[in-house]
Amino acid sequence: MFTGLIETMGRITAIEPTATGRRLIVDAAEWAYRPEIGASIAVNGCCLTVVESKDGHHGFDVIPRSLEMTTLGGRVVGDLVNLERAATLDTLLGGHLVQGHVDGTGTVLGIDDGNDWRVRIEAPTGVREHLVDRGSITVDGVSLTVARVLRDVEGSGSRVTGFEIALIPETLDRTTLQALQIGMSVNLEADAMAKMVAAHVERLLSAREERPEV
Numbered sequence: 001m002f003t004g005l006i007e008t009m010g011r012i013t014a015i016e017p018t019a020t021g022r023r024l025i026v027d028a029a030e031w032a033y034r035p036e037i038g039a040s041i042a043v044n045g046c047c048l049t050v051v052e053s054k055d056g057h058h059g060f061d062v063i064p065r066s067l068e069m070t071t072l073g074g075r076v077v078g079d080l081v082n083l084e085r086a087a088t089l090d091t092l093l094g095g096h097l098v099q100g101h102v103d104g105t106g107t108v109l110g111i112d113d114g115n116d117w118r119v120r121i122e123a124p125t126g127v128r129e130h131l132v133d134r135g136s137i138t139v140d141g142v143s144l145t146v147a148r149v150l151r152d153v154e155g156s157g158s159r160v161t162g163f164e165i166a167l168i169p170e171t172l173d174r175t176t177l178q179a180l181q182i183g184m185s186v187n188l189e190a191d192a193m194a195k196m197v198a199a200h201v202e203r204l205l206s207a208r209e210e211r212p213e214v
Helices: 064-069 169-174 192-210
Strands: 008-018 021-027 040-043 046-054 057-062 080-085 104-113 117-122 136-139 142-154 157-167 185-190
Touching: 008 057, 021 046, 021 064, 040 057, 117 142, 136 157, 185 192
Parallel strands: none
Antiparallel strands: 008 021, 008 080, 021 057, 040 046, 040 080, 046 057, 104 117, 104 185, 117 157, 136 142, 136 185, 142 157
């Protein structure tokens, strides 16, 4: 588990093909944390396992499924990535509970970069149904609050299409979100508690429909 509070940014220095996907080598030498082999680190919101580590350079093996489901498949040497170590029972929960299991990628639709940085993001199925105003969302590993749910008005109803977030200067300075541009893809993870409640309610409703009438 993670909290969505980014500890540092690292730079990809190498991408190597492996028998089961790719290995990303990330330079995080300025990060005081020195993980052991087998430790979990969220890389742009994706929970990955450290397979090698020396002098602040950490290697992560990424399987094809993760490369397809996240933006890691499109990362290139030189790209910055957000890094966060796994939380412990002593960790202050300043963000929200993040699993590091990316639900899909979203697309940046618009950016208002005035005094109040507002970013609008289109969300895929698997994320949009769990969006609520002032709820939690993880964007490239960053814990954020949904400032507004975006909807398409169709007839008498409306369809959720995405969300808007507000970014403060501190978040922009400390994360890769400072480099967001219209059209870019970002990793999204819906709030875990919202997903669990939705799944439980869906099972209850399904059981009620299947229950024979007396």
